[in-house]
Amino acid sequence: MTTEPPIILHHFPQSPFSEKIRLIFGLKNIAWTSVLITRIMPRPDLMPMTGGYRRTPVMQIGADIYCDTQCIIRELERRFPAPTLFPEACRGLASATAMWTDKAFFQSTVNLIFGSLADKVPQEFIADREKLRGAKFDIAAMTAAIPQMRDQFRAHLQWIDAQLAYGRSWMCGDQVSLCDINAYMNVWYLRTNLPVLDQLLAEFPATKDWEARMRAIGHATSTEISTAAALEIATRASPATIELADPHDPNGRKPGDAVTVMPDDYGKIGVRGKIVALSSQHIAIRRNDPITGEVVVHFPRAGFLVLPA
Ligand SMILES: N[C@@H](CCC(=O)N[C@@H](CS)C(=O)NCC(=O)O)C(=O)O
Known part of the structure; x- marks a missing residue:
């Protein structure tokens, strides 16, 4: 057997x-x-x-x-x-959202988090990520760009919120999909690192409720x-x-x-x-x-x- x-x-x-x-x-x-x-x-x-x-x-x-x-x-x-993670209406788009959520959206999330954590980021972590990127992990530049990164993050959040209009529970309608998983990654990352998310979500109550639904999915055993x-x-x-x-x-x-x-x-x-x-x-x-x-x-x-x- x-x-x-x-x-x-x-x-x-x-x-x-x-x-x-x-x-x-x-x-x-x-x-x-x-x-x-x-x-x-x-x-x-x-x-x-x-x-x-x-x-x-x-x-x-x-x-x-x-x-x-x-x-x-x-x-x-x-x-x-x-x-399925790929409901009919967004079969191809669900995967393609990663090119948004994992790149531009993620970059603004990373910069916002590390710019805000600033000198709390351990030196070994910075050295490791510089090696990974093959470029400077420039915390001072990230800190200086916090206002711009807040603007960027907010713009991405609004796109999530627009998908949840008309009382929809999930970004592609009445079924959770990979679009939700991909976009949520950034919201989760900010939530686990900085209190600023509550302030940013204040104007997006549908996204705030969606965040709670996403969190409730859990991790199985x-x-x-x-x-x-x-x-x-x-x-x-x-x-x-x-x-x-x-x-x-x-x-x-x-x-x-x-x-x-x-x-x-x-x-x-x-x-x-x-x-x-x-x-x-x-x-x-x-x-x-x-x-x-x-x-x-x-x-x-x-x-x-x-x-x-
Ligand atoms: N495109 C990759 C990106 C993965 C990624 O960047 N992960 C971060 C951690 S969340 C990473 O690899 N950091 C460096 C490391 O863990 O060595 C994917 O979708 O899996």
Whole structure:
């Protein structure tokens, strides 16, 4: 008898991108396994699985490793289709909202938070995030820009509020969707860090009520294991991904091709491997790691570069 490997999330409590996934576990009522990783590098038990990809969160199912929330969400929806995150009216747009919520909206949230926390931000954290970004994590500039960031955050909040007009409970109508999860990430991040959110929400009562509904979704039930135990699971397991060619790949890529995959914005560490499966929204590559043995690492396509290795 074979038992299904657990759904493991490598995350840390303060991580807003991880909060998206924790809420999806809540929404779909998925029992999951929690692996708490450090907020800054090094993460010696995780890197052998991802091949160097260092952003948070990462999902692990046996020896299949899913990087980036886009990719994690796609896999969770495939395995647990009900309730869907993609109601008919916003099937494509629901995913596309990440290009708003995770970039411009997130940037204003990050700047507002770190600019306000100012000298409370530990030096090791600043050094780590400078390495991640390959640019200065300029707290003084963020502090100077607080009024502008409040304006930006407010403009994004108003877009959420406009979607909740006419008494709608959720951004795409009467069903919660990925649009809500994506947008809420920023509201959650500000809420957990600064009291200013109450002031900003005062003019948006529908969004304030929506925030409470979002929070009430919860995180379902989880069991905690150590980073070492998760690594052991990957080492013992074999990847379950089936080879899948993409007849429409515009660059003629195919299973077996050696490639390097990396984010196009920050944390641009290339992960090398051979293509196993690919499509317009997904690429899976096989790597042989000296510690874990064979693993398949999965990435989204939007926002990621695929280069010949
Ligand atoms: N596009 C990524 C972004 C993830 C991201 O930026 N996460 C932050 C933490 S919430 C991060 O990676 N910080 C650096 C780190 O944890 O090493 C995703 O959707 O997963």
